Amino acid sequence: MNDLNVNSYDLYDAQQLLSALLPKQKSVLQEKQPQSAVRKYLDLSAVDTTSQPLIKNIDKENIENKTVEYDAGLRTFDSWESIIVWCMSLSRAEAGFVVDSQGFVIASRGRLPNQGVEGTGAELVCSIEQLERIDPEAGKLLSVEMDFDKKRLLGFVASTGEGNCYVVGLISPESVSLSGKQAIIQQIIHNLPNLD
Amino acid sequence: MANIISVVSSKGGTGKTTVALNLAVALAENGENTLLVDVDPLGAVGLSLAQNDAEWTGLAEYIIKAVSLEDAVIKTKLSTLSILPRGRLDPLDIGKYEQLLQSSAVLREVIKSVGDSFRYIIIDTPSGLGTITRAALSASTFALLPLQAESLSLRSISQTLRVISHIKESENPDLQLLGIVATMVLLHQDSSFHIMNTVWSSLSGVLETYIPRTDVYALASEKGLPVAFLGGKYPPEALRFELLATEIKNIIQELGGTTGDPDERPQRELI
Secondary structure, eight states: OOOOOOOOOOHHHHHHHHHHSSSSOOOOTTTTOOOOOOOOSSSOOOOOOOOOOOOHHHHHOHHTTTTOOOOOOOOOOOSHHHEEEEEEEHHHEEEEEEEETTTTTTEEEOOOOTTTHHHHHHHHHHHHHHHHHTTGGGGOOOOEEEEEOOEEEEEEEEEEESSOOOEEEEEEESOOHHHHHHHHHHHHHHHHHHHO | OOOEEEOOOOOSSSHHHHHHHHHHHHHHHOOEEEEEEOOOOOHHHHHHHTTTTTTTOOOOHHHHHHSOOOHHHHEETTTTTTEOOOOOGGGGGHHHHHHHHHHHHHHHHHHHHHTOOOEEEEEEOOSOOOOHHHHHHHSSSSEEEESSHHHHHHHTHHHHHHHHHHHHHOOOOEEEEEEEEEOOOOOOHHHHHEEEEEEEEHHHSBOOOOOOOHHHHHHHHHHHHOGGGGGSSHHHHHHHHHHHHHHHHHHHHHTTTOSSSSOOOOOOOOO
């Protein structure tokens, strides 16, 4: 379909109900989700889940050439979770996480591995620091993509300019094109002041 | 006491019967004594097994005491799997059947009678959230939600969750949500992937195992068999249900249910 302008799914009620029905450790209710006034019945306005069209103007030539224009229109996100969801949608990732410069996971979404992503996130931050030493003249490392036997891991680096940085990690079965990576990096950098 | 799992969904066509039937088979093939109960007036379990609509006596006859429960329950060729079918219900009597099922508390009676004979009782419910589904949830210890990977199903999921929540609060505090099992998933298709991405990133309680859409289910329906019973190479879809059964057993154990598996085993020597 050309127009992927599907409206967002109002899943706030489902999230609330699941949060009440499931054991506490399984709940992933988004604490920063905007909430309307408390109502007795399910009548909440649509929550911005950022599931906006990311692919537009696909024509036959583009499909045949396997190039896609990404709508990198900059938007405002108020939480790392919402940015992760956007990145996952663009990259078709199964899971996403954000690590600070200390290696602590500060947000995560999706089908995370059973063992979690804390170890992966910490190693990713260390690895990026080492990779930057390969060619200091080349500037700051913006992204990494690693193909393992069983998965592909992408990391996007966003520096705050105060010596700190965040790394957005995506576990995705598919590679992301250069334009897609640029879109992700731009989006993260654009929103960093809101989130730092 | 049995683990009683109702497979429920407000929307039709989400794969309730397919999940109920194949999950029951997977549990039974894993050695668990399992009873599959068809409370759907459509008699979908029987139809899935290519049974004539009026072939089996079952719950409908038991409700009016025309047969004993022992006679209503059908033993299959899989020794650990039995089926309590809908029975020979005239479509014109569905309304009366619904009233009887709800008012007579027959489901609780059935479960009380057979609960010690089975480890798992899987209840296939009709589409919608009417009296039969609510009666099933009232008599169950767990609810399992098939979620078809398409928009209407996702948009309507809160309806089902609300009813489960209400039943748990007002009628059956023992009812627990096992989780949401995604069905008919086609990850290479944009719309299906978009739905699954939203589901995975926004909802908790989504089971790791999901059921892809494949032609094998149509073939199984045509032959009137569960997927694990198809001839030829063992279908990967049957393996999926083995995984689903394992995942569900683990969840039940975590929720404090009994799976019959010991929590601890003695140390063993390999050499």
